[in-house]
Amino acid sequence: MSLKIRNVCKRFENEQKNTLHDINLEIKKGEFVCIVGASGCGKSTLLNLVAGLEKPTSGDIILNGKNIENPGPDRTVMFQEHGLYPWLSVMDNVTFGMKLSGVPKTEREEKAMHYLDMVHLADYKDYPIHQISGGMRQRTALARALTMESEVLLMDEPFSALDKQTSNRLREELQKIWLKTKRTILFITHSVEEAVYLADRVVVLSPQHGGVSNIIPINMERPRHVYDKEFVELRHRILEDVRGEAI
Amino acid sequence: MGVVIFLIILIGAWQGFYWLGVETLGIYKSYAFPSPIGVFERFMELSEDGSLWEALGNSLIRGFTGFVIAVIIGFLLGIVIHQFKFAQKSVKPIILGVQTLPSVCWVPFSILWFGLSAEAILFVVVMGSAFSISISVDNAIQNVPPIYKKAASTMGAGKKQLYWHVIFPAALPELIAGLKQGWSFAWRALMAGEVMTTSIGLGQTLIMGRDLADINQVTLVMLVIVAVGIIIDKLGFSMIEKKILKKRGLLT
Ligand SMILES: Nc1ncnc2c1ncn2[C@@H]1O[C@H](COP(=O)(O)OP(=O)(O)O)[C@@H](O)[C@H]1O
Numbered sequence: 001m002s003l004k005i006r007n008v009c010k011r012f013e014n015e016q017k018n019t020l021h022d023i024n025l026e027i028k029k030g031e032f033v034c035i036v037g038a039s040g041c042g043k044s045t046l047l048n049l050v051a052g053l054e055k056p057t058s059g060d061i062i063l064n065g066k067n068i069e070n071p072g073p074d075r076t077v078m079f080q081e082h083g084l085y086p087w088l089s090v091m092d093n094v095t096f097g098m099k100l101s102g103v104p105k106t107e108r109e110e111k112a113m114h115y116l117d118m119v120h121l122a123d124y125k126d127y128p129i130h131q132i133s134g135g136m137r138q139r140t141a142l143a144r145a146l147t148m149e150s151e152v153l154l155m156d157e158p159f160s161a162l163d164k165q166t167s168n169r170l171r172e173e174l175q176k177i178w179l180k181t182k183r184t185i186l187f188i189t190h191s192v193e194e195a196v197y198l199a200d201r202v203v204v205l206s207p208q209h210g211g212v213s214n215i216i217p218i219n220m221e222r223p224r225h226v227y228d229k230e231f232v233e234l235r236h237r238i239l240e241d242v243r244g245e246a247i
Numbered sequence: 248m249g250v251v252i253f254l255i256i257l258i259g260a261w262q263g264f265y266w267l268g269v270e271t272l273g274i275y276k277s278y279a280f281p282s283p284i285g286v287f288e289r290f291m292e293l294s295e296d297g298s299l300w301e302a303l304g305n306s307l308i309r310g311f312t313g314f315v316i317a318v319i320i321g322f323l324l325g326i327v328i329h330q331f332k333f334a335q336k337s338v339k340p341i342i343l344g345v346q347t348l349p350s351v352c353w354v355p356f357s358i359l360w361f362g363l364s365a366e367a368i369l370f371v372v373v374m375g376s377a378f379s380i381s382i383s384v385d386n387a388i389q390n391v392p393p394i395y396k397k398a399a400s401t402m403g404a405g406k407k408q409l410y411w412h413v414i415f416p417a418a419l420p421e422l423i424a425g426l427k428q429g430w431s432f433a434w435r436a437l438m439a440g441e442v443m444t445t446s447i448g449l450g451q452t453l454i455m456g457r458d459l460a461d462i463n464q465v466t467l468v469m470l471v472i473v474a475v476g477i478i479i480d481k482l483g484f485s486m487i488e489k490k491i492l493k494k495r496g497l498l499t
């Protein structure tokens with residue numbers, strides 16, 4: 001697996017300047033990369049480009065040697081609003097992607113159970129979406145994304161709409177799952193703390209020039225603790241990067 | 248319960264008004280003012296000789312047939328105007344315009360093309376409801392939250408799968424509402440068609456009542472038309488609608 005973002009610019013119609021400008025980034029197999037930046041700096045836009053939901057104005061995004069043109073199951077996205085289907089049960093939501101690609105029913109339900117176990121939702125498999133909490137919905141969405149076994153998993157602020165406690169709990173679990181499955185993850189967040197907690201590398205996007213203003217490797221052991229001296233220092237440093245850019 | 252009492256009082260008042268206005272004071276002529284008792288007598292007669300049921304059956308079959316054809320045309324047209332930008336700009340405004348035509352306007356064409364036949368009535372029914380259905384289908388698809396489609400496309404959904412597994416299920420409550428409105432248009436159009444031709448049906452029974460100066464028969468048919476409308480709306484569409492909304496937690 002290799003994902004290369006090369007000289008990517010994105011300008012929306014009727015905009016004066018590039019929302020994203022000359023982005024270069026390479027993501028290795030099994031890597032957990034977080035992108036942070038002030039609100040509106042183009043984080044979601046970058047993720048949508050990788051997902052194939054938008055097209056770059058110039059530059060290339062290359063996955064395994066092939067240019068990305070369209071959305072595809074090799075780049076599943078988990079969104080901030082869960083995007084689950086209210087007419088389906090938890091189980092049917094989780095198996096949805098596999099059903100599209102023609103995986104037989106018993107096989108896809110087996111696999112779904114495996115991932116539902118992983119997110120601690122096995123007991124809720126027959127529940128309708130409107131009867132489970134916001135945190136459980138994001139767990140369901142995570143299980144659904146995991147079943148796709150994509151080359152790279154794209155996550156756009158998946159825990160941002162949740163209360164602090166639930167969101168902290170979910171990021172802990174995401175980390176455990178990542179340690180277990182070693183997926184390649186491109187994770188977007190506005191929370192520097194979340195980024196330092198999760199990432200191998202933190203990429204800071206600049207709202208001024210729309211480019212990458214810094215890339216900070218995080219070499220701390222996992223699980224990390226937000227009160228560790230090293231954690232606090234890193235968080236401060238990156239926060240300054242983000243703030244300095246935002247002024 | 249309160250509604251039942253209200254209805255009884257209403258009918259009682261109507262009968263009282265008839266006794267006073269027609270039979271006692273003679274302000275109104277009996278051929279121009281119906282009475283509840285007269286309507287009921289007419290109901291008994293026409294249902295005993297079976298002609299009411301035959302007319303009702305014919306109308307229902309015709310109405311459903313026309314409705315089904317209108318649904319098929321409406322869906323296809325709705326998807327086309329949703330899917331193709333050019334159709335959205337060119338065909339949709341025309342449909343929106345044509346849709347404002349009262350269905351009775353199609354009667355001259357239908358008679359010229361199909362004669363005084365059952366097909367002529369079907370034509371009026373289809374023209375009266377297909378366009379409204381196509382507009383509803385287009386709107387229902389338009390209102391599907393984009394996140395549903397985005398999520399599916401990043402899970403590998405193609406165009407056809409997107410329609411079957413995401414767009415139609417997501418739009419279902421609105422589609423049902425569109426069909427409900429389409430049915431009410433179809434039912435009205437059916438009456439417009441039936442009063443113009445001689446095929447047996449509720450519309451023709453109504454016109455026969457007029458020709459025989461039998462105001463009670465006219466009233467009876469009007470009441471039957473209303474009853475069918477309400478029953479199909481409440482026991483058919485509204486119940487399905489409620490069930491779907493409940494299942495999705497949109498209704499408690
Ligand atoms: N489809 C679009 N058309 C025009 N402008 C857009 C579109 N999507 C995003 N933008 C603009 O691009 C900028 C970056 O948006 P976004 O990527 O959502 O930021 P972030 O996710 O970092 O908060 C914003 O100023 C937003 O208004």
Ligand SMILES: [Mg+2]
Pocket residue numbers: 043044045156157
């Ligand atoms: Mg965003």
